[in-house]
Amino acid sequence: MAKLHSREIVELEPKQNEMARIGTTHLVTIMNDHDCLPTHNFRYGSHPEAPNLGQEVYRRLFDPGFDGCWMGCTVACSHGIKDFVPLTGPYKGKKVFVDGPEYETIAGCGSNLGIFDPHTVAEMNFYCDAYGLDTIAVGTGIAFVMECFEMGLIDQTHTGGLDLHFGNRDAALEIVHQMAAGEGFGQIVGQGIRKMKAIFAKDFGADTTILQDIGMEAKGLEFSEYMTKESLAQQGGYGLALKGPQHDEAWLIFLDMVHNFMPTFEQKAEALHWFPMFRTWFGLCGLCKLPWNDIIPEDNKDTPEPAKVMKHVEWYADYFSSITGIEAGPEDLIKMSEGVYNFQRIFNLRMGFGRRQHDDIPYRAMGPVTETEYESRAERYDKQLTETNTFDIEGKSTAEKLAALRKHHEEQYDKLKDAVYKRRGWPTDGIPTLKTVKRLGIDFDDVVELLKTNGVHS
Amino acid sequence: MIQVAGKQIAWREGMTVSDLLEELKDPHPYAVVRINQQYVTRPNFAHTYVPDDAEVYLIPMVAGG
Numbered sequence: 001m002a003k004l005h006s007r008e009i010v011e012l013e014p015k016q017n018e019m020a021r022i023g024t025t026h027l028v029t030i031m032n033d034h035d036c037l038p039t040h041n042f043r044y045g046s047h048p049e050a051p052n053l054g055q056e057v058y059r060r061l062f063d064p065g066f067d068g069c070w071m072g073c074t075v076a077c078s079h080g081i082k083d084f085v086p087l088t089g090p091y092k093g094k095k096v097f098v099d100g101p102e103y104e105t106i107a108g109c110g111s112n113l114g115i116f117d118p119h120t121v122a123e124m125n126f127y128c129d130a131y132g133l134d135t136i137a138v139g140t141g142i143a144f145v146m147e148c149f150e151m152g153l154i155d156q157t158h159t160g161g162l163d164l165h166f167g168n169r170d171a172a173l174e175i176v177h178q179m180a181a182g183e184g185f186g187q188i189v190g191q192g193i194r195k196m197k198a199i200f201a202k203d204f205g206a207d208t209t210i211l212q213d214i215g216m217e218a219k220g221l222e223f224s225e226y227m228t229k230e231s232l233a234q235q236g237g238y239g240l241a242l243k244g245p246q247h248d249e250a251w252l253i254f255l256d257m258v259h260n261f262m263p264t265f266e267q268k269a270e271a272l273h274w275f276p277m278f279r280t281w282f283g284l285c286g287l288c289k290l291p292w293n294d295i296i297p298e299d300n301k302d303t304p305e306p307a308k309v310m311k312h313v314e315w316y317a318d319y320f321s322s323i324t325g326i327e328a329g330p331e332d333l334i335k336m337s338e339g340v341y342n343f344q345r346i347f348n349l350r351m352g353f354g355r356r357q358h359d360d361i362p363y364r365a366m367g368p369v370t371e372t373e374y375e376s377r378a379e380r381y382d383k384q385l386t387e388t389n390t391f392d393i394e395g396k397s398t399a400e401k402l403a404a405l406r407k408h409h410e411e412q413y414d415k416l417k418d419a420v421y422k423r424r425g426w427p428t429d430g431i432p433t434l435k436t437v438k439r440l441g442i443d444f445d446d447v448v449e450l451l452k453t454n455g456v457h458s
Numbered sequence: 459m460i461q462v463a464g465k466q467i468a469w470r471e472g473m474t475v476s477d478l479l480e481e482l483k484d485p486h487p488y489a490v491v492r493i494n495q496q497y498v499t500r501p502n503f504a505h506t507y508v509p510d511d512a513e514v515y516l517i518p519m520v521a522g523g
Contacts, residue, residue: 015492015515026497030490033499055497258489258500298463301486301518 001318005291009074013295018055019077024103025058031107035377036227036253038112040166041143042216042364043373045227049116053106057118067099075290078102086123088173091130101125101135107225108139113146114166124176131180136246137192138179140222142172144193144215145185151214153206160184193217213363219244219353228365230380231257233268236416239361240272242344248283249276255307269419271307278313280337285320292316339440342425342432343447349431350450356430359417366409371398374405381405431456462514469510475503478514490517 013020028050031037035045051057061081068076081098101109101121109124110116128135148154149164156163162171162185178186188199193215200206216223221244228234233256238245252271255261262268282289293309300306313330320328328336348354367381368374374381375398384405385391391404421427425436431454437443460467460478467481475491475498490499492515498506508514 016517018495030497030499033501034489254489259487296518301484306486306518 001315001322005312005315006074008297009291009295012298013075016295019075019290019294021064021079022055022059022062023077023079023100025053025101025106026055027103028106028111029054031103031226032111034254034258035230036257038107038143038225038227040114041112041140041147041214042223042227043147043370044376045229047111047116050111052116053110053118053121058101061118061122063097069288073288075288075295077290081122084122084126086126087119088123088170089127089177091126096126098122098126099129104225105135105139108136108143109172110139112139112143112225113172115169115172117169120169120173123173127173127176127180131176133176133179136224137222138176139225140216141189141193141196142175144196145175145189146172147214148200148206148211151210153210154200154204158185158200158204192220193222194220210369213369216362216364217245218361218365219358221245223365226251226253228253229367232412232416233262233271235361235365235413236268236272236420237275238365239359239413240417240420241276242341242348245361245365249279251275259307261307265415265419266423268416269423272416272420273423274308274334277334277337277341278308280341281316281333284337284340287316335440339442342436342440343442345426345430345432346437346442346447346450349454354431356417356421359430361413363406363410366413367405368402371402374398374402384408428456429454434458460508460510460512460514463516469508469512473508475506475508478508479503479516484516486516486518488516488518491515492517 017026028037032046032050037045037047037050039045039047058079062079063082066076067078067080069078078099080100083095084098085095086092105125106121110121115121124138125135128138145154146164146166149159150166162174164171175186175189178184179190182190188196191199194217197208197211197215200211201208218239223238223245224247226234226247228238231253233252234250237247237250237252241249250272252262252275255271256268262271279289282292292312296309297311300309300311303310310330313333317328317330317333320326320333345354348358363369368377381401382393385393385401385408388408393401417430421430426432431451433456434443434448434451435458437447437451460469462478462482467478479488488500490497492498493508493512
């Protein structure tokens with residue numbers, strides 16, 4: 001079976017993704033064309049200059065040599081740039097190896113900052129690695145301060161003189177160096193968006209409502225680099241994830257938005273149960289997810305549930321049975337994860353986080369915050385409002401339409417939460433019930449006591 | 459001729475990606491296809507021409523690392 005799986009990867013991967021040659025950089029232009037590539041702090045999903053950061057550029061920049069996670073990996077999606085010469089910082093003028101960039105680094109440190117220059121993205125990638133910083137959190141954090149700067153919520157008296165307009169490459173790099181050194185304005189940016197929002201409001205007098213709307217964090221973690229405005233399921237994929245808005249648990253944008261595989265709340269809730277559980281199983285076993293659903297059997301589209309790639313799920317169950325000697329089928333894998341996942345949710349609760357309110361996301365993740373954003377896709381948003389059948393757009397101002405659309409989107413997200421909690425067995429305030437923990441065998445004394453303390457008695 | 463997923467399809471002048479998918483009668487909602495080394499996304503299917511002798515890969519894109 002392992003040989004079969006390897007052979008399938010060798011045969012199909014070059015046709016489907018070419019990750020062994022261009023990594024995940026092909027996603028830049030694909031996301032840009034679907035209005036899903038974050039630009040200017042998630043205001044918009046596309047930009048005419050995005051192809052400057054796409055696969056054809058990185059195909060030339062990447063070293064063709066092997067740079068996989070481990071020698072022997074059949075996928076080997078990781079790539080790097082050899083003999084790169086940084087223009088700033090302690091390695092200025094020296095030849096270095098840049099381990100990347102991957103899609104999310106390009107979007108986070110490039111398009112989301114209004115920077116469409118592959119050299120700057122590579123340099124930010126290099127220094128984030130050198131300093132031990134996460135490229136996604138850095139990108140989303142700097143995008144936030146750039147928008148605050150452009151909106152006049154902060155100015156050069158707060159930034160130590162840095163001009164933080166979108167697209168300012170030198171300023172973006174300078175912040176990275178300052179973050180690492182814990183100096184200047186970078187010392188504030190390095191604390192993350194949640195703390196920045198509090199500092200900007202308290203010390204700089206910035207408006208808390210707008211900070212909340214455009215500060216792309218949830219549970220204290222910065223959003224990863226996909227636009228979710230047009231995919232309610234992925235809003236849940238980010239907002240209802242235990243660790244915060246990363247797509248380790250669920251990446252449902254294309255299934256929801258492009259393929260329309262889950263039109264109802266119940267179908268979205270089912271996806272937001274099954275996918276986080278199966279993806280968690282990879283974490284439990286220390287496996288990479290790419291061979292599951294990034295290289296897809298050619299007959300997968302003709303199966304009853306193409307999104308789950310069930311042929312591969314069955315193979316993983318067989319791998320598990322062969323290695324452990326414990327017979328397991330696909331459903332058993334889900335149950336293994338469910339126990340751990342619910343235990344993690346309860347751990348969050350114990351640490352003061354695991355309730356409904358903690359699954360909120362900033363409005364920028366759901367829809368247009370500003371009139372300019374609305375007007376940039378007016379036809380789309382007008383259509384969405386018309387389809388609600390509760391609001392007549394005729395003769396209404398952009399401000400009125402913006403408010404009505406916001407009300408609609410927030411209600412949709414609330415209904416999604418209800419549906420997901422019901423499916424996951426968390427009907428009371430997003431907390432697992434005693435029945436759920438008992439079913440999963442995690443009804444330990446301190447778990448039961450914690451649930452009771454939090455008002456869960458059945 | 460065009461090669462699509464192991465099949466040979468007759469090429470004709472002015473054939474777009476949408477025309478090709480229509481001819482294949484494949485109901486799967488593809489988000490992306492690759493023509494030789496060029497990715498073409500669904501918003502561009504109707505106005506992207508398929509060249510003669512092209513190799514076309516149909517990419518279901520259910521994924522996301």
